[in-house]
Amino acid sequence: MTQSLTHPHRVFDPLLRVLHWAIALAIVSLIATSQLAEWFEHGPYEKTFWNLHILSGYVLTAGLLTRLLWGVVGPASARWRDVWHPAVWKASLSTMRLPAKHRAGHDPIASLGYLFAYGVMALMVITGLGLAASEFQAGPLAGWLGDAAWLEDVLGEPHEVGFVLLLGFIGLHLTALVFHQWRGERVAQSMVTGKQYHQMESGVQHD
């Protein structure tokens, strides 16, 4: 059904928004603590920053697991099918144009970025928990992998590649939000208020 909307449209539920901000804050903290730990390498605070890094990693792990579950049992705009739009991706690729219609919920093209980001977050959580166990004998895998010092070399590289990929996603995500703001589209506020405003002439697609 296509219809024009003049009123704000309630879309993102409170738990989805809390998870977005918990995940975003955990990632900012993970970036800051890893950089500070490297900055203070061999200094008295190095261990403290790695401990804070591991702690932030637990927050990301909990946020990601909850988001995975919410994508299965949550309301329509939190479900995984709300970020799965192969027909739109195919049409955009064949016409080399972005979709003209707006839809309630996640933007179909931005959703590709979200799926990519969640994949990289999963990689970071798995390699991070492995590194915490093998390097610091900490975390839920410590009992199993605490003696596996060799894991440091195996997991270190993908953990660093994932870090760069996540920085790329954050740069693109924030640039897109600023771009929409500059065009007068109130996209960014939707992750705070849960409401979306669509321009009348473009209409809103409900699917």
Ligand code: HEM
């Ligand atoms: C570390 C920084 C950030 C990360 C890692 C991040 C990550 C994400 C992810 C993974 C999603 C998909 C959400 C879902 O699961 O439903 C998302 C969506 C979204 N984010 Fe962020 N985010 C960050 C910062 C921000 C900021 C600063 C804003 C602006 C206030 C923002 C606004 C939004 C909005 C509006 C959406 C939904 C867009 C749509 O309609 O498709 N994000 N973000």
